[in-house]
Amino acid sequence: MAEMDPISTVLGRLPPEITATDPDVVARYLTDFRHFRTGAARAVLRPRSTVEVQAIVTLCAAHGVPLVPQGGNTSYCAAATPSPDGGELVLSLERLNAVRALDAANLSLTAEAGCVLSVLQEAADAAGLMLPLDLGSRQSCQLGGALSTNAGGISVLKYGMARDLVLGLEAVLPDGQLLNVLQPLRKNNTGYDVKQMLLGAEGTLGIITAASLKLARKPAQTVTAFLAVAEIDALTTLLARAQTLTGENITSFEYVSQHSLSLLLAAQPGLRHPLETPAQHYVLMEAQTCSPVLALEEAVGTLLEELMGEGLVSDGTLANGGQQRDQLWYLREHIPEAEVANGGSVKHDVSVPTSALPAFITKASALVDAHGAGGRLSIYGHVGDGNVHFNVVAPVGAEPAVYKPWFEREVSPRIYDLAVAMGGSFGAEYGIGIVKLDLLDRYGDKAKLHMMRALKAALDPANIMNPGKVVRG
Incomplete structure (x- = not known):
């Protein structure tokens, strides 16, 4: 009698209640969030407890079967996508939800x-x-x-x-x-x-x-403002002033470019611009305090008066309630959908020292203007932590499936080189997954990469834990 292959052996020893082999069910776990990659797997394992996760891992370790852990599958870097060869099992944590x-x-x-x-x-x-x-x-x-x-x-x-x-x-x-x-x-x-x-x-x-x-x-007070910024070089000054006048109670300080806002308003005509006078640069700022007695709204009002009086802010609005706050945040959070409506974007999730962020945006924009063959910028991000999503959408009339790979090959390296030269990183918050392995090889510190490989080899010598992600096998 022929011996079963390792995957069949593992599946045969697990409770059928936690294994899914129906191709239609399995297919829902095989494509990454951005539809860059589709892998293959003979089954998805859905344990109901930590004990069952241990049983799965112990079996897979004994038989050399690799596992791909998966949560909500929202990774931008295909970190939870199995390989196309079908030699891995997907392990979904969705039932561990207590x-x-x-x-x-x-x-x-x-x-x-x-x-x-x-x-x-x-x-x-x-x-x-x-x-x-x-x-x-x-x-x-x-x-x-x-x-x-x-x-x-x-x-x-x-x-x-x-x-x-x-x-x-x-x-x-x-x-x-x-x-x-x-x-x-x-x-x-x-x-x-x-x-x-x-x-x-x-x-x-x-x-x-x-x-x-x-x-x-829980915040007892929340004050949200949407501001038109006269010059991008003022961003760091605005942040410092906001933090000082609110007593370090700024929780969010988000940059939105006119390019990004225009894409969203065009994609969703039912939305309206929150300000009467458009500008090239905007900040969505939020301050919160758990204190019911601190005069937070007064502090933010004083801040806006000073900034507008000095010409640093040309226009602005304060949310007058939860609904208006939600509308302002909708504009910030749905920019990625506008990019998708335009064929998707080449994403650069970069970070630089906060002090260098305005200069990075200016210089990187000039690179796209000079070398991007008409690519449309969509720039937004987190001013307070130096993380900017510097994205580029294909020109009107161009085929995104052709333009985006060309841009990634010919122009993206210039953007990453600039970020690194300014003391920054090619990866701020999306991670590495599969998509950024080459970038890690190019820009990663050699000693750090050596330590990562040594740690992986020490803890996972059989390379069964999400192989091919973050650390090359």
Whole structure:
């Protein structure tokens, strides 16, 4: 009797309730969020508990079967997409979706990796608190994926990246061992902070099954402003002034270019421009405080008066309620949809020192004007943390499927070279996945790459954890 192949052996030893082999079901897990790549897999594994994740990993380690962990599948870098050869199994964390604990006095929440971010935000809100991690994909991204990619989002300026919000972690290592450092402690100085190795590792060193997160006091006041900025060089000055006058209560300070806003307004004619006088540069600024007595709105009003009096801001509006705030944030968060409506964009998720951001945008725009064959700019991002999404849409009448690869080959390297030359990075918040492996090879620090390969080899010598992502096999 012929022996079964390793994948068949693994599937044969797992409970049928957690395996899905129907091609129509499996197909939903095989294409990345941006439809860059479609892989193949004979099954999707959907464990219901950490114990079942351990059983899966232990079996796969014993038989040399690679696993591709997947959360909400919202990665921009195909980090959760299996290879086309069908030699990997997809492991979805979607059924690990319990909120295990919420300790209001400790300002902490412990939840499983498959919890959708918006559900966790609602749980915190119901307890009179706030989960600071906030992404545009909040309705679909899952906690494990957000931590595995060290997601950024719109509140990084005040609260930091995803890794900055993690107090404790539970994860299954490549040999099936359970790493349990889940305690929601703010001080735990007992050797290496091993959980940090898994945060941002995109599932290459283990599978996150649960995490304890920091919560914050729910804002008692929120003031949101949309400002027309006279000159882009004023961005860093505006941020410094805003932080000073509000007592460091600025949570978001987002840049939106006229290019991006125009794309969105054209794609969705039902929207209206929030200001009477258009400008080339805008800032969406939000200030929040949990204090009910601090005069936050007065501080923001004083700020706007000063900035407009000095000519740094030419126009502006303050949201007069939650609905208007939502409308302003809609404009910022739906720019990617406008790019998709125009055939998609070549995305450059770059960061530079905050002080260098205006100069980077100016110089990179000049590069596109000189070498981009009429490409249309769409620039927006997070001024407060130096992360700009410098995107380029195909010219009107050009075929995006032809133009975008040409631009990535001929012009994108100039943009990345500029960012690195200005002390920045080619990757700010999207991660590496498959898409940016070549960029990591080109721009990554050699010693850091050596350490990453050594760590991968030490923890996952059989290379069964999301092979081919982040670290070349």
